[in-house]
């Protein structure tokens with residue numbers, strides 16, 4: 001449990017509270033062109049179903065504000081408009097009903113333009129996210145990308161908004177380098193009380209992205225830094241949400257109703273027991289049968305799927321439900337810390353499900 005959570009002020013993006021003790025939220029970004037309204041709405045709904053709490057959309061031109069307006073009317077999830085350089089797009093997005101904008105005030109030109117955006121954001125209660133990335137740092141002012149230059153650049157933008165007495169902001173500093181991201185976010189966390197959006201940028205795809213993002217985002221979350229997160233993954237953004245959810249669960253910032261633990265197996269595992277298949281089937285069967293009921297109760301059920309009778313019985317007995325491999329395709333079934341009986345590996349998952357049904361009657 002993270003008990004060193006950094007205190008931040010709270011901002012609201014539509015119905016979503018960010019910072020100030022609100023649960024760490026999960027966001028992603030659409031990958032289809034905004035002008036394809038139907039595809040964008042479908043993607044936002046898929047992200048919402050996967051667990052996204054906010055979705056960001058790139059708004060490239062003023063002409064696209066009309067599409068944004070329509071999208072805002074068809075989805076309930078809070079949306080953030082990603083805007084670069086053009087203050088008129090920001091004004092249009094705010095008027096279209098966006099819940100948050102991402103824009104760096106130092107990049108949109110004259111002060112009066114920033115004032116216009118701030119006035120509109122204030123009027124509509126729209127927070128502004130300042131986002132500094134290693135790849136887009138102003139190379140004239142900051143020739144070297146370092147944790148300090150990333151933080152200084154973010155603070156340049158923060159100062160512009162603070163000078164206009166606008167404090168409804170979220171800050172992010174991202175780099176594709178993990179240590180740089182960690183150090184910059186630590187510096188930032190000491191300087192501001194605004195919520196921090198955490199992520200590793202250009203983290204790649206697949207397993208590499210999952211590991212890199214988990215290390216970067218997970219480290220910061222465990223240090224208490226981060227009020228909202230995004231995993232940046234090349235590919236389907238729904239995958240970002242799935243990985244983000246797992247990171248939040250691993251950091252114990254979000255509860256998994258059913259938590260399946262399984263051993264890696266070794267030479268002690270009976271050849272008749274395919275533990276990988278058994279663990280996957282356990283997850284699938286128990287999730288489809290019990291997920292909603294356990295989630296509604298606010299509890300977590302731990303299920304152990306173990307390969308042998310050496311370490312297996314201990315883990316299985318500590319879990320709410322567990323099985324530990326024996327010989328000849330037989331396994332020992334445990335529930336509520338008690339050893340119940342031997343079961344055949346072919347029926348093990350169904351027997352666990354039946355025992356979980358009994359246990360839930362007592363637990364919930």
Ligand code: SF4
Nearest residue numbers: 263265266307308311
């Ligand atoms: S529980 Fe048994 S089978 Fe699994 S890794 Fe440990 S010793 Fe090996």
